[in-house]
Amino acid sequence: METISLKREPPFGWIYLNRPDKLNAINEKMIEELGETIKQLENDNEIKVIIITGTGKAFCAGADISHFKTLNPERAWLFAKKGRELMDKIENLGKPVIAMINGYALGGGLEIAMACDIRIASEEAQLGLPEITLGIYPGFGGTQRLPRLVGKGRALLMMFTGDKITAKDAERFGLVEVVVSKEALEEETRKMATKIASQSQVAISEIKLLVNKGLDSSIDAGLNMESLGWGVAFTTDDAKKRIDDFLSKRKG
Numbered sequence: 001m002e003t004i005s006l007k008r009e010p011p012f013g014w015i016y017l018n019r020p021d022k023l024n025a026i027n028e029k030m031i032e033e034l035g036e037t038i039k040q041l042e043n044d045n046e047i048k049v050i051i052i053t054g055t056g057k058a059f060c061a062g063a064d065i066s067h068f069k070t071l072n073p074e075r076a077w078l079f080a081k082k083g084r085e086l087m088d089k090i091e092n093l094g095k096p097v098i099a100m101i102n103g104y105a106l107g108g109g110l111e112i113a114m115a116c117d118i119r120i121a122s123e124e125a126q127l128g129l130p131e132i133t134l135g136i137y138p139g140f141g142g143t144q145r146l147p148r149l150v151g152k153g154r155a156l157l158m159m160f161t162g163d164k165i166t167a168k169d170a171e172r173f174g175l176v177e178v179v180v181s182k183e184a185l186e187e188e189t190r191k192m193a194t195k196i197a198s199q200s201q202v203a204i205s206e207i208k209l210l211v212n213k214g215l216d217s218s219i220d221a222g223l224n225m226e227s228l229g230w231g232v233a234f235t236t237d238d239a240k241k242r243i244d245d246f247l248s249k250r251k252g
């Protein structure tokens with residue numbers, strides 16, 4: 001692959017956005033290759049947690065501006081559509097996806113991170129949606145996902161100004177879950193991923209589905225989905241074993 005590299009390390013699949021000389025800017029090839037890599041990991045039964053990160057000093061500096069000049073409205077729409085479908089794919093994947101933000105996460109780069117389930121960032125990372133400075137606006141889901149994470153006012157402020165924020169501020173606003181030093185980033189991500197990989201994968205996948213679908217529904221509909229599915233959770237071998245283990249330890 002030209003733009004992505006994959007490190008398969010069961011139970012983890014590490015995806016590296018890999019155009020470091022262009023700060024991992026997203027071109028059509030990257031959209032295509034990231035989609036293929038995600039599909040490959042989705043079908044790989046040994047992979048329980050997927051981690052997306054960047055090679056070099058950036059997570060990703062957004063869509064590749066150098067090809068914007070070639071875009072007419074139709075091609076721009078198609079590019080945004082492909083980007084949007086990729087983000088939806090990440091968000092709706094039946095496996096947990098962690099964004100390990102090692103540096104700049106701007107524009108489409110932040111949009112990738114926001115489609116992931118959890119974001120862990122290095123203290124040095126800077127995040128933002130600077131599209132407005134190019135006279136455009138976020139096209140891979142940013143106008144919808146940012147306000148859901150940080151609230152309407154903060155999201156509008158970030159998108160109206162295009163300002164970058166620090167990882168610490170991003171954590172304060174709820175855009176990032178964990179911030180650690182640059183040196184600790186991989187180790188802390190690994191710890192987080194190990195804990196998640198040790199849980200019931202069916203339950204993890206159900207939680208993700210319920211949270212994502214629930215946030216797009218009324219609370220009543222979300223609660224109904226939760227209680228309807230809850231009974232099914234008991235039928236997995238994993239749940240039976242974990243409950244038996246708990247009870248037998250108590251007896252012993």
Ligand SMILES: CC(C)(COP(=O)(O)OP(=O)(O)OC[C@H]1O[C@@H](n2cnc3c(N)ncnc32)[C@H](O)[C@@H]1OP(=O)(O)O)[C@@H](O)C(=O)NCCC(=O)NCCSC(=O)CCO
Pocket residue numbers: 021022023025026061062063064065066104106107108109111130131134137138139140142
């Ligand atoms: C991220 C910035 C602030 C980093 O600045 P700096 O450290 O000074 O590094 P640069 O010299 O600017 O960048 C190195 C190299 O990468 C190229 N590059 C960086 N970002 C992009 C990009 N988005 N597209 C294409 N190429 C990019 C840059 O041109 C350099 O290449 P050379 O060949 O060496 O010249 C700074 O780079 C920055 O502000 N980048 C743009 C961020 C941005 O506006 N992103 C939004 C894009 S629109 C979008 O994402 C739409 C989807 O919603």
